[in-house]
Amino acid sequence: MISASGLRKSFGDVEAVRGIDVEVRPGEAFGFLGPNGAGKSSTMRMIAAVSPVSAGTLRIFGLDPATDGPAIRARLGVCPQDDTLDTELTVRDNLYVYGRYFGIPRAEVNQRTDELLEFVQLTEKAKAKVDNLSGGMKRRLTIARSLINRPDILLLDEPTTGLDPQARHVLWDRLFRLKQSGVTLVITTHYMDEAEQLCDRLVVMDKGLIAAEGSPLELIRTHSTREVAELRFGAGEHEGVAAKVEDLGDRVEVLPDRLLVYTHDGEEVIAKVHERGLEPAAVLVRRSTLEDVFLRLTGRTLVD
Numbered sequence: 001m002i003s004a005s006g007l008r009k010s011f012g013d014v015e016a017v018r019g020i021d022v023e024v025r026p027g028e029a030f031g032f033l034g035p036n037g038a039g040k041s042s043t044m045r046m047i048a049a050v051s052p053v054s055a056g057t058l059r060i061f062g063l064d065p066a067t068d069g070p071a072i073r074a075r076l077g078v079c080p081q082d083d084t085l086d087t088e089l090t091v092r093d094n095l096y097v098y099g100r101y102f103g104i105p106r107a108e109v110n111q112r113t114d115e116l117l118e119f120v121q122l123t124e125k126a127k128a129k130v131d132n133l134s135g136g137m138k139r140r141l142t143i144a145r146s147l148i149n150r151p152d153i154l155l156l157d158e159p160t161t162g163l164d165p166q167a168r169h170v171l172w173d174r175l176f177r178l179k180q181s182g183v184t185l186v187i188t189t190h191y192m193d194e195a196e197q198l199c200d201r202l203v204v205m206d207k208g209l210i211a212a213e214g215s216p217l218e219l220i221r222t223h224s225t226r227e228v229a230e231l232r233f234g235a236g237e238h239e240g241v242a243a244k245v246e247d248l249g250d251r252v253e254v255l256p257d258r259l260l261v262y263t264h265d266g267e268e269v270i271a272k273v274h275e276r277g278l279e280p281a282a283v284l285v286r287r288s289t290l291e292d293v294f295l296r297l298t299g300r301t302l303v304d
């Protein structure tokens, strides 16, 4: 569906994307996970055929965005990071007008609008003004709008940024259903839980490069341990304690507010910490996540 090789994007001296290889397969949910500034949006804009490729090759549906932009865009849905809905119009008209703009005949666009309102659970809000919608509803409407042309690929740039947990879960559910219906999803996110929930495969991006690629589970298995023991001590004590516990796990990370001991048995680590007379203010054993993968690969947390 999408194939990139040595793909680069520069803005003057700024190299936003510095040579990445990506292969997105039909029907999968593919993610770009990385912190702000990693180059995710720049990559998405090249895939959306709205930003020229600086170097390398990019093919979407086997087509070259440099020469086949309109043909590519006709088969893509693009859900940008910021809501670009028309606040003057009703919910329904945001879809209807957009569909007409795409040149879809009146009767068809009417039917499609109704289907999409139903799909994003906004039928009851059809006559409401966009300004009266919650953040989650606006996102869902933006997604509905990007589906008006029945795209084969839907590009979603940070789809749930700024939404509360419940609104995020509603959105994830809709995206999951969309994938089940055969639409290929390409998602950028800096939320590791979103990447884990939604993506079949993903690349971890940092500073314009791909640091790792795989399914969430593969990435965790390859780059982290099964469990993590989190230990909180007083401010400024973590460095000192780290030296005393570093033999307890495969690896120890010192964060400003806690120590992470990477291990296959978190409870055993905690027991040994206590045996050594160390008294953490709080402890937690959890499974490894993509956040741990990112920390391992880059030495930084995703939310820095």
Ligand SMILES: Nc1ncnc2c1ncn2[C@@H]1O[C@H](COP(=O)(O)OP(=O)(O)OP(=O)(O)O)[C@@H](O)[C@H]1O
Binding pocket: 011, 014, 015, 016, 034, 035, 036, 037, 038, 039, 040, 041, 042, 043, 158
């Ligand atoms: N139009 C532009 N002109 C100049 N520099 C840009 C432009 N767009 C992006 N950049 C720079 O390219 C780098 C990558 O930005 P990009 O937006 O692709 O990252 P990102 O991973 O999507 O982060 P975010 O989530 O903040 O959008 C950043 O250093 C950014 O400042």
